[in-house]
Amino acid sequence: MLEAPFDPVKLAVPFFILAILLEIGLGRLRLAKAEYEARDTLASLGMGLLRGVPALLTAGLVFAATVWAWEHRIFTVPFTAWWGWVAIFFLEDLTYYAFHRLSHERRFWWAAHVNHHSSQHYNLSTALRQTWTGSLAGTWLLWLPLAFLGFSPAQIAIQQGISLVYQFWIHTEAVGRMPAWFEAVFNTPSHHRVHHARNPQYLDRNYAGILIIWDKMFSTFQAELDEEKPRYGLIRNLGSFNILTVAFHEWIAIARDLASARSLREVGGYLFGPPGWSPDGSRETSESLRARWAAREAAARTPAE
Amino acid sequence: MTAPRSRRRQAGGTPSLDHPAGLPESAARRTAAISLPTILTGLIPSGIAVLVLAGLAALARLARPTPPLDEAAARGLLADDFPEAQIDRIWLAADGSAALARSGPRALYLFRLGDAWVARDLAWAEAASAPVREGRLYLRLPGVSPRLARPALAGWVPEIA
Numbered sequence: 133m134l135e136a137p138f139d140p141v142k143l144a145v146p147f148f149i150l151a152i153l154l155e156i157g158l159g160r161l162r163l164a165k166a167e168y169e170a171r172d173t174l175a176s177l178g179m180g181l182l183r184g185v186p187a188l189l190t191a192g193l194v195f196a197a198t199v200w201a202w203e204h205r206i207f208t209v210p211f212t213a214w215w216g217w218v219a220i221f222f223l224e225d226l227t228y229y230a231f232h233r234l235s236h237e238r239r240f241w242w243a244a245h246v247n248h249h250s251s252q253h254y255n256l257s258t259a260l261r262q263t264w265t266g267s268l269a270g271t272w273l274l275w276l277p278l279a280f281l282g283f284s285p286a287q288i289a290i291q292q293g294i295s296l297v298y299q300f301w302i303h304t305e306a307v308g309r310m311p312a313w314f315e316a317v318f319n320t321p322s323h324h325r326v327h328h329a330r331n332p333q334y335l336d337r338n339y340a341g342i343l344i345i346w347d348k349m350f351s352t353f354q355a356e357l358d359e360e361k362p363r364y365g366l367i368r369n370l371g372s373f374n375i376l377t378v379a380f381h382e383w384i385a386i387a388r389d390l391a392s393a394r395s396l397r398e399v400g401g402y403l404f405g406p407p408g409w410s411p412d413g414s415r416e417t418s419e420s421l422r423a424r425w426a427a428r429e430a431a432a433r434t435p436a437e
Numbered sequence: 438m439t440a441p442r443s444r445r446r447q448a449g450g451t452p453s454l455d456h457p458a459g460l461p462e463s464a465a466r467r468t469a470a471i472s473l474p475t476i477l478t479g480l481i482p483s484g485i486a487v488l489v490l491a492g493l494a495a496l497a498r499l500a501r502p503t504p505p506l507d508e509a510a511a512r513g514l515l516a517d518d519f520p521e522a523q524i525d526r527i528w529l530a531a532d533g534s535a536a537l538a539r540s541g542p543r544a545l546y547l548f549r550l551g552d553a554w555v556a557r558d559l560a561w562a563e564a565a566s567a568p569v570r571e572g573r574l575y576l577r578l579p580g581v582s583p584r585l586a587r588p589a590l591a592g593w594v595p596e597i598a
Binding site: 149152153156157159166167168169171172173174177178181182185252253257363365368369371372373377381382384385424428 | 480484486488490491492493494495497498499500501517518521548551552553554555556557578580
């Protein structure tokens with residue numbers, strides 16, 4: 133099957149709207165924690181609303197490439213086989229983990245993903261602050277192996293949609309912690325608050341889509357700590373609610389850096405180094421920030437002589 | 438799980454994969470279906486929903502309190518962004534919406550955006566030499582946005598070491 137018979141994301145749109153209304157209502161009644169700033173909300177929802185327009189530029193290419201990969205598949209996974217859905221649930225979620233980790237650890241893909249982290253708020257509208265340039269950055273290539281394996285383009289698209297819908301509800305401060313067994317296996321609001329935080333000890337952690345097990349397997353898991361309240365946003369927060377700035381600011385910054393590059397090494401570093409890479413190491417990366425935080429913590433624990 | 442009989446076989450019950458244009462037929466149909474009226478039909482109601490939700494968020498008054506800065510608050514907020522910075526001196530905007538601090542050779546600038554705070558750092562020499570017009574400091578900031586800040590700092594008398 134080539135085209136998905138339904139789109140989970142489209143079907144979920146009424147749920148998205150009702151859930152945001154509920155979160156605002158509960159926040160207003162002080163029954164749950166919910167902080168909204170109107171222009172921030174408008175920027176987040178605007179990014180979500182218009183995310184499909186830039187994607188049209190690559191939609192044909194992405195679809196054709198996926199179909200081509202499927203034509204050259206190793207196996208055939210029947211669309212109606214239950215085991216096929218179990219298999220793609222795990223494999224797509226692992227693919228999402230790889231995509232998400234790449235999107236944080238290499239600047240070229242961070243430029244496409246950074247907008248999702250650019251709000252200093254963490255509410256359900258933040259979930260819809262989606263990328264405009266992800267498909268142009270080629271992240272869809274990571275899903276092609278699933279088609280080579282034999283999952284149909286429709287099945288891949290549906291599972292991607294299910295993952296996106298799942299990840300909507302975890303963008304909230306209204307939910308504290310889920311039952312322990314759930315927190316152990318699934319990505320939750322608590323785990324994802326850590327992911328959106330800019331506290332040094334929380335940087336580049338919890339890349340999970342649906343299952344948090346991948347972070348635990350690959351040593352990128354960090355539990356939310358009661359004594360360390362997440363501060364949301366970027367290392368250097370955006371100073372604008374303009375959605376064009378939100379969408380393109382890191383690309384503009386890359387272009388400026390490339391214009392000043394003096395060697396191929398610098399070009400490579402600015403494009404594919406970790407976000408914050410600089411030739412002389414004068415800028416801050418997640419790794420350097422975390423190392424300095426750890427050093428400060430160690431110094432604070434050392435008794436004065 | 439079964440292996441396909443042929444690398445180029447057509448999937449049963451699915452559109453032909455040998456579209457003359459080189460794209461799968463369904464992709465071609467999909468592209469043809471993308472027209473301005475189609476896009477607008479989807480975007481207009483969604484846009485209205487977005488405006489309604491943002492309006493409700495404003496009416497609900499769920500923004501964080503961001504009272505005018507005093508020195509202690511400014512130091513605390515700057516410590517979040519620059520935890521190792523030793524602040525020598527700090528100037529506050531008259532309306533409490535911004536602060537500029539000197540930290541050795543660096544200037545640390547803090548300003549309010551909505552119900553949150555944003556920080557930038559630049560060379561102290563640049564801040565100290567920035568022009569002042571009608572009581573406002575015209576400060577060029579690093580980064581993409583904003584490029585210029587115009588705080589009205591109380592008692593601003595820069596001293597270049």
